[in-house]
Amino acid sequence: LWIDSGNVRIDDALRLGDGTAGTPGYSFTSDPDSGMYRFGINAVAIATNGSAVLKIIDQQIQSVPNGSDTVPSYSWGSEGGLGIYRAAAAQIGFAVTGTQRMQVNATGLAITGIHALTGASLTFYSGVFGSSPALGITATGFSYDGPTSNAFSWTTSAGDATLQMVNAGSGKVVIQSGSGKDIAIRAQGTGDFIDFIQQSTVRVSVKNEGLILGNRPSLSGAGANVFVMTDATTNPSSNVSGRGFVYMEAGALKYRGDAGTITTLGIA
Incomplete structure (x- = not known):
């Protein structure tokens, strides 16, 4: 250990006591409960205000506080309400302006609010790790290639x-x-x-x-499996070779053949 004009130089390993979250092995004179300490084999932690905020175990980094939508565990100094936190067991929350906007849980992805998706296309795949597109939306159309049962269902309120x-x-x-x-x-x-x-x-x-x-x-006059007709809005007036027309006029059933002959088939 060398001390030269107020500067400290260490030419060999420096070993400190393990410490705790309240009294870290490495801390500061003006802030003795903030610093770094050892809490296990191959495990060190960084503490602030006497509580661990970050742990490093072997090759894993852990954030100790769960955080919340208003104070996420991982955020930015210029925007504290924007970040990632642990919402609950098996749930990761993503917050914007202090409000959860997206959540990843055991069943998948849940999004809250009104969202606009931009870009050339949007594709959903069948299954969590599926490779075959099931639903596609592009600038030119919409396609679906999925189960034949309830292939596409859209539910709205009654009357809409x-x-x-x-x-x-x-x-x-x-x-x-x-x-x-x-x-x-x-x-x-x-x-x-x-x-x-x-x-x-x-x-x-x-x-x-x-x-x-x-x-x-x-x-159909209380009937079933019957052929129902109403009076023609405009009666056929021209002949078409090889074709005939059946229509109603004033309640009577009529037939016009390709020669122009009109025959009444029923009584009005």
């Missing part, structure tokens, strides 16, 4: 549009069901036809022959 698509010309396709009623379009696996379902009941079926069957009693 459950699904709405708008093109560049403001044309809309809207699926809406008030009071929690079910509306569905289903393609059957056999028979090659499509069912339109409302309140869990098939109301209209379009089959491969082009036949439309109406199953709504209020519009």
Whole structure:
């Protein structure tokens, strides 16, 4: 140990007592409970105000205080409410302006608040470590490649549009069901036809022959599986070779053939 004009020089190892958090082995005259001490084999800690704030064990660095959203364990001197902390068991919290905005827990990632994602695309993968994209959103469209059961589900409050698509010309396709009623379009696996379902009941079926069957009693005279028609808004007035037209006029069912002949099929 050399002391020269107020300067201290050490040419060999300096060994101090282990110390504790309250009385660190290496501390300061004006702040004796702040410094560094040894608390175990291959384990040292840094203490401030008599409490350990940072521990180094072998090759691991540990922050002792859990912290909170207002005072995160890891933050910045110029912005104390911005940082990372231990929110609870198996939970890591990310705070901004003293409020938790994101949390990582045993089940995954949870985000709080309103968020805007920027960039060319956003992709979600199936499974925690999945390699196959399940859901993709890009600047040109939306794609899904996941389980066939409940492949895509969007839930809103009763009476709101459950699904709405708008093109560049403001044309809309809207699926809406008030009071929690079910509306569905289903393609059957056999028979090659499509069912339109409302309140869990098939109301209209379009089959491969082009036949439309109406199953709504209020519009079919309390009948079921009947073909329902209304008066034509404009009657056909021209002939198309090889084609005929069936329509209603004043409650009467009429047929116009390709020769222009009109035949009444039913009595008004």
